[in-house]
Amino acid sequence: MADTTVPIAAQPPQSYGRRVVRRFLRHTPAVLSLAFLLLLGAVVIVGPWVSPYTFDGQDFMLIGAPGPMSAEHWLGTDELGRDALTRLIHGGRVSLAVGLAGAIIATFAGTLVGAVSGFYRGWVDQVLMRLTDVMLSIPTLPLVLLLSGLFRPSPPLLVAIVGLLIWMGTARLVRSQFMALREREFVEAARALGASGPRLMFRHILPNAIGPITVSATLAVGSAIMLESALSFLGFGIQPPVPTWGNLLNSASSWLSVAPWLAIPPGLLILFTVLAVNFLGDGLRDAMEPRE
């Protein structure tokens, strides 16, 4: 036995979580973005219950041409006599849900591919990274136009397609994290104790890569929302009458000169949401991976 016991600090220093929160709060654009996204989330969840209209309810008196903004219809009505604000909020629900779900799929897929690639290296890495390169080199929009000529995806399938088109960035990032972390001595120590490959990957390496993965997942939400909007705008997304920001923009585009109030709100919401998500990602990056 050692003769003496070494005293250890009585008070643990500030925990990792607390430091992250403190640094995040100093990043003003990220904080504002988070507030905006929370507000948006609340509105799209609560909105459809509060609204006196349903997203596909028509006022037959107003069919034929877009109606102007009024006390009854704050953002006007579309050419089928439906309330634009209700459709905008409901569309936000769909767009955000597809964006989140697509980003989750992309993050899982990217993390798995990147982890296996970076951990096992060698030919496994070669095969997976060439696959990633191939996926990256496919131009998204032409592919989507081609697919849209063939079929109309159901919402779950659309989410899967969105996820599968944006996982590559995460995979590359996670791979580089795993390659760096697998050489660290604590991983070698676990290997010296006989820990299995999956155990090293998921118990030792992954928890130490969670910061960059979170940032990447956040940014993926932005990409997924953009992609869903683009797909819906091109007609290969969620199909009317179910609204999304993308297909609202699509149907409003033919009335752009006479009724610009229909196109501007979904356009702005896509812009601000994606912007906010990216600011949030930046803020998280600065908070979780300080370069000091």
Place this chain on the structure above:
Amino acid sequence: MAEPLLVVEDLEVHYPIGKSLFKEGVTLRALDGVSFTVGKGEVVGLVGESGSGKTTLGRAVLRLVEPTSGRVQLGDKDVTALPPADLKALRSKMQIIFQDPYASLNPRMSVGQTLGEALMLHKIGTRKDRDQRIGDLLEQVGLPRSAAARFPHEFSGGQRQRIGIARALAVNPEFIVADEPVSALDVSIQAQIINLLQDLRRELGLSLLFIGHDLSVIEFLCDRVIVLYLGRVMEMGTAAELYANPRHPYTRALLDAAPVPDPTVRRDRITLKGDLPSPVNPPSGCVFRTRCPYAIDACAEVVPPLETLESGHRVACIRSHELNLANPIA
């Protein structure tokens, strides 16, 4: 010498580099034909410059790096030939302590989790016993039992190194590779950790392969010393013999490079010039000849065999008989 616990025979680690579909690669010889033994309860020091292959040797013995050829035997088991399942069981017999106490502990696992994982992986004790055992281990390395609930960032470098030692001890090993365990620590903390290792060695009868470059630490702790240069053994012998009577110019140069805390001592020293040659393209014959003040033409022609002198002192130098390298101050 005690009964050998670890026997290393002709161990080689070669890395192919730059090899691709279109290009013939070259071979980096990190370790070339290294043989030695470590007796039960013995502490063997391993010295050499950075890049001499010390760390690779420590890793290869534990099969954390796959040896290209050669054999490592621990007790009655052949480490180099074991299939993965048996290797895992053998890992409880051989452990490692790392140099950098900041990199060697998982920052996301509490000390208790880190030690508990070692116990769990080798099915030592029941879930309930383990907490008890974790506390005992912490006390054994001089930390309070309450340290188990803490995370690595709450400890100092020396304390972390104690945790690293506790992790190595958790599975009751017989043999531990200590890879420069004090090089990253303050001098005052170094002494504490060295004393701890010394105590543990006495109490537990551990065998150690102690890698280091502080020669005074090696002399204090080790029974025998191996001198490595460019992946080859230059000289080995008991610490006392090697320090008083080095027979290889490289050993002498290493001893001369260590500061002597007495300004009145005048020494004629062998000073090493230049860097280690590239292990991709090592010099012919004796690898040390390019930096050796005593090199003659013959040195370039034959690889000097590791000759046994008196009492287990071995040296790889064709001129060892004619040179007088005895250390004037030892």
